[in-house]
Amino acid sequence: MIKIKDLKNNTRCEEERMWKKLLATEEGHILEIGLIMALLSIILLGFGYLRFPEKAHVFIGMSATNILFGRAAGISFGFAFELSNVFVITTNIVIETILVLVFYPLFVFSWRSLVVIRPLRRVMKRMRITAEAHEDTIRKYGIIGLFFFVWLPFWMTGPMVGCAVGYLLCLSPRKNLIIVLSGTYLAIICWSLLLKGIHDSVATYSPYASIIIVTIIVLTITGISLLRFLRHRHKNRIS
Incomplete structure (x- = not known):
């Protein structure tokens, strides 16, 4: 029993040392900023x-919709509940900034095999495959190329x-972060202006039109995700 406890204590000490070293890196500082922003x-x-x-x-609904279904759905959700353009843009900028500041360091640590976070393993693997697929083109x-890759409203960009x-x-x-976040902010502003115009136009026909738009976007993204999952599963079975 003593040996098992000693092993556990040694493992914890090693993990603490490892995280201290990681947080001392530039990526570690970025992760700290992201976590502080999330906490605030x-x-x-x-x-x-x-x-x-x-x-x-x-706000919670818009944040969750953005994280789960992307910025178009998140922005539409905000307009569906008659939030101001400034509030919707600012909120989505904060959300995506936090996502980038937290995800980027974790991706780097995962790529270097320094940290393995089991719940995020599939996400990291999928992002890695997607990033490698677009690397040569960008x-x-x-x-x-990287700026427009982030700005363009295409799937997985x-x-x-x-x-x-x-x-x-x-x-x-x-x-990297300056380019990515600049493209992200411009994309959010463009999406907001476009979707605001659409929501204002359809609102004259029905008070539920905005909610219908959100539903259509969510269902479309869910359908695309499901098709990608089934295609990936089919490829794995063949291989």
């Missing part, structure tokens, strides 16, 4: 919930895949 957002949400519970519920156009591609292109963390 949760605290602000808590205060907001006490004073504006209805808006807090919408490499031809360099920084501009978001900021998380973008920062993974940037890492494969050997960009420094700072340059």
Whole structure:
């Protein structure tokens, strides 16, 4: 029993040392900033919930929709509940910034086999495969290619895949994040202006039109994800 306890204690000490070393790196500092931003957002949400519970519920819904189904669905969700353009843009910028700042370091650590997070193993593997698939194409156009890759509203061209591609292109963390986040912010603004116009137009026909738009976007993304999953599963069976 003593030996088992000693082994566990040694393992914990080694893990603590490893994390201290990782957090001392540039990627580690980025992860810390992302986690601090996430914590501050949760605290602000808590205060907001006490004073504006209805808006807090919408904020949570918009955040969850963005994370699960992408920025188009998240932005549409905000407009469906008549939030202002500025609030929708700002919220989605904060959400995607946190996602990038947390995901990028974890991807780098995973790529270097320094950290293995079991719940995120599939996500990391999928992102790695997607990033490698786009690497050669983006490499031809360099920084501009990466910027437009993140900005373009196509499937699997978001900021998380973008920062993974940037890492494969050997960009420094700072340059990588500047390019990816710039493309992300511009994409959010463009999506917001486009979807705001659509929501305002369809709202004249039905008060439920905005919710229908959100539903269509969510169902479309879910369908695409399901098709990709079935195709990947079929390939694995063949191989």
